[in-house]
Amino acid sequence: MPAGRRLRLPALRxxxxxxxxxxxxxxxxxxxxxxxxxxxxxxxxxxxxxxxxSAQAEWIRSAQGLDDQSRLRQLEVDNRRxxxxxxxxxxxxxxxxxPVISRxxxxxxxxxVIGGGELQGIRPGLPVLAPGGLLGRVASVTPTTATxxxxxxxxxxxxxxxxxxxxxxxxxxxGTSRPVLRFLEKDPGVRPGDVVVTSPASTxxxxxxxxxxxxxxxxxxxxATEAVVQLSAPVEAVDWVQVRLP
Amino acid sequence: xxxxxxxxxxxxxxxxxxxxxxxSPGPLKLAGVPPAWPVLWLLPWALVDGPLSxxxxxxxxxxxLDGLHLGPITEIPALAxxxxxxxxxxxxxxxxxxxxxxxxxxxLGTALLGASLILQALLLxxxxxxxALHTWxxxxxxTGLLAPLLCSLQLLLWRQQTSGGRG
Numbered sequence: 001m002p003a004g005r006r007l008r009l010p011a012l013r014x015x016x017x018x019x020x021x022x023x024x025x026x027x028x029x030x031x032x033x034x035x036x037x038x039x040x041x042x043x044x045x046x047x048x049x050x051x052x053x054s055a056q057a058e059w060i061r062s063a064q065g066l067d068d069q070s071r072l073r074q075l076e077v078d079n080r081r082x083x084x085x086x087x088x089x090x091x092x093x094x095x096x097x098x099p100v101i102s103r104x105x106x107x108x109x110x111x112x113v114i115g116g117g118e119l120q121g122i123r124p125g126l127p128v129l130a131p132g133g134l135l136g137r138v139a140s141v142t143p144t145t146a147t148x149x150x151x152x153x154x155x156x157x158x159x160x161x162x163x164x165x166x167x168x169x170x171x172x173x174x175g176t177s178r179p180v181l182r183f184l185e186k187d188p189g190v191r192p193g194d195v196v197v198t199s200p201a202s203t204x205x206x207x208x209x210x211x212x213x214x215x216x217x218x219x220x221x222x223x224a225t226e227a228v229v230q231l232s233a234p235v236e237a238v239d240w241v242q243v244r245l246p
Numbered sequence: 247x248x249x250x251x252x253x254x255x256x257x258x259x260x261x262x263x264x265x266x267x268x269x270s271p272g273p274l275k276l277a278g279v280p281p282a283w284p285v286l287w288l289l290p291w292a293l294v295d296g297p298l299s300x301x302x303x304x305x306x307x308x309x310x311l312d313g314l315h316l317g318p319i320t321e322i323p324a325l326a327x328x329x330x331x332x333x334x335x336x337x338x339x340x341x342x343x344x345x346x347x348x349x350x351x352x353x354l355g356t357a358l359l360g361a362s363l364i365l366q367a368l369l370l371x372x373x374x375x376x377x378a379l380h381t382w383x384x385x386x387x388x389t390g391l392l393a394p395l396l397c398s399l400q401l402l403l404w405r406q407q408t409s410g411g412r413g
Contacts, residue, residue, distance in 0.1 A: 102268040106278030107381055108363055109315045113268060139316050147316060154367070155317050175377040 083207075095129070095242040096120050101145065105235045110153040110173065112136070114241055117144045122243050125204065129242045132233035133210035134158070134198060138243065146243070151179050151211070151231060159202035160211050165189045168199055171211060171229060178215060181227040188225050190214055196229055206244060249408045250295040256407060260303065263287045264310050274392070279384035281392050282356040284311060284321065288329055289352055289393065290400035293342055294408060297333030304329030318370065324362035328355045343401060345394035352393030356386045 031038060098116030105112075116122050118141050126138045128148045136156065139149040149156050156173035160181065167188035169181045181196060194214045200207040212231040219225050250256050266283045274281060284307045292300025308322030332351065335342060342348065360382035367378060 102270065104267075104270055104280075106275065107280055107385065108319075108360075109317070111316050147314075149316050153316065175381070 094245045096122060096245060097240055097242055098122070098146070099240055100238060103235070105150065105152070105177070110150040110156075110175065111139070112148040112150065112235075112241070114146050114148060114243070115144065116243060117141045117146050119143050120243075121245055122146045123246075126246065127198075127205040127209065127244050129209065129244060130233040130235075130238040130240075133212065133231070134205065135233045135235065135238065135241060137205065148241070150235060152177055152235070158205060158211070159199040160196050161199045161201075162188065162190050162194045162214070163197055164194050168201065169227075171196070177235075178228045178230055181214070181229050182221075183225045183227070186224050187219070190217055190225070190227060192216055250291065250299065250404055253407055256404065257303075260287060260291075260307060260310075263307055264314055267311060267314060274388075276384045276388040277380070279381050279388065281389040282352075282359055282385055284308075284325055285328065285352055285355045285359060285389055286393060286396050287400070288325060289332055289348065289355060290397045290404055292329045292332035293336035293401065294404040295333065296337055297330045300329030300331075300333030300336075301326045302329070319363055319366045321359065321363070324359040328358060343398070345398060348397045348401070349390050349394045352397060353386055353390030356389040357382070360385055 096116055098114040098120070100112050101115045102113035104110065112128075112135070114128070122138055122141055124138050124140055128135045128138060134151065136148045136150040136153070137158075138146045140147045151158060151171060151173055152175070153173045154175045156171075156179070158171045159168065160171045161168045165188060167183060167185065167190065169183040169188070171179050171181050173179045183190075192214050196211045196214060198205045198207055198209040198211060210232050212229040214227045215230045217225065217227045263283045267280070270280050284304075288300065288304055288307060291303055295303075304325035304327070305322055308320065308325040312320050312322065332355070335351070342351070364375075364378050364382060368375075
């Protein structure tokens with residue numbers, strides 16, 4: 001390069017002629033600054049017909065369910081271990097499955113007869129579960145059958161609590177499909193939709209078993225507030241139950 | 247003991263009652279309430295075999311059914327009373343065989359049986375009145391409707407077994 005040669009800027013005319021390239025550069029900068037918003041939106045618009053359909057959604061839900069089950073199992077194991085350390089009720093985890101061989105959920109008596117008895121380790125007083133939650137307790141056993149007093153049976157009394165407000169009450173069967181929850185205090189602060197589970201303080205049934213959902217609340221009941229509970233386990237549709245052994 | 251009770255197989259048909267109570271067939275329910283099966287068996291039996299046999303059959307059925315049910319409430323007194331009453335009705339007056347009469351007797355009997363259960367429950371403070379009344383009404387109506395069909399057939403069968411003897 002010859003010495004003393006001056007650096008020359010491009011002529012203004014040339015710069016003006018390259019305006020489309022400048023525009024493109026500005027657009028690219030805009031894309032960069034907006035994190036590719038325009039491109040993503042355009043891609044979404046174009047690719048919408050090929051988006052994952054219901055089959056993929058089912059797979060995802062199934063995988064999510066599997067994940068939830070596995071985490072639940074792990075939490076139950078942890079919970080049992082911790083309750084064992086604290087020597088609280090509900091350490092047992094073994095369950096015996098038994099078919100429902102007689103169902104008398106209407107009429108004068110609310111009971112089930114299940115096809116499992118003393119030979120399977122079932123004893124009076126054990127909690128009986130169904131998909132959805134607690135169904136009742138074993139009232140009497142024979143070698144091969146057991147009679148279950150449903151939560152709706154007039155003789156049934158189970159200690160429960162409302163998890164949201166942490167208020168205890170006594171779930172009492174009254175002979176209808178919806179038992180009554182009698183709270184121990186006047187203003188428990190519950191409302192329809194609250195979930196009812198077995199009480200952690202109960203000595204009769206394991207803690208935190210789902211029982212049902214509060215359907216209506218009577219604040220004027222005497223001596224304390226009462227609520228009608230819709231049970232979560234469908235008694236009329238259950239064909240198999242689980243008896244939780246001690 | 248009377249004529250019908252001498253036939254062992256006739257007496258053995260009483261075992262159908264607890265079987266039906268346990269099976270509790272869905273199509274034969276009204277608003278989830280089953281009929282009073284012991285009433286439907288006891289009525290023709292007592293009409294044919296007399297008050298003593300009826301009362302004893304009522305006691306037997308009551309014992310059987312009380313064993314299947316939870317709680318201290320019993321069906322024995324009402325069933326024994328019904329067996330004795332229907333047995334006397336069968337012994338006195340013309341034979342009862344019209345469908346309406348059978349339906350009416352079953353209706354009254356079921357009402358009496360339900361009332362005895364409600365009375366015991368009220369004394370024990372176990373049941374609420376409203377659901378008990380629902381069960382009482384539904385069972386009484388259903389049993390009264392089924393009785394003409396089921397009791398007529400049994401009545402016919404038992405009368406054949408007793409050689410056309412008067413009920």
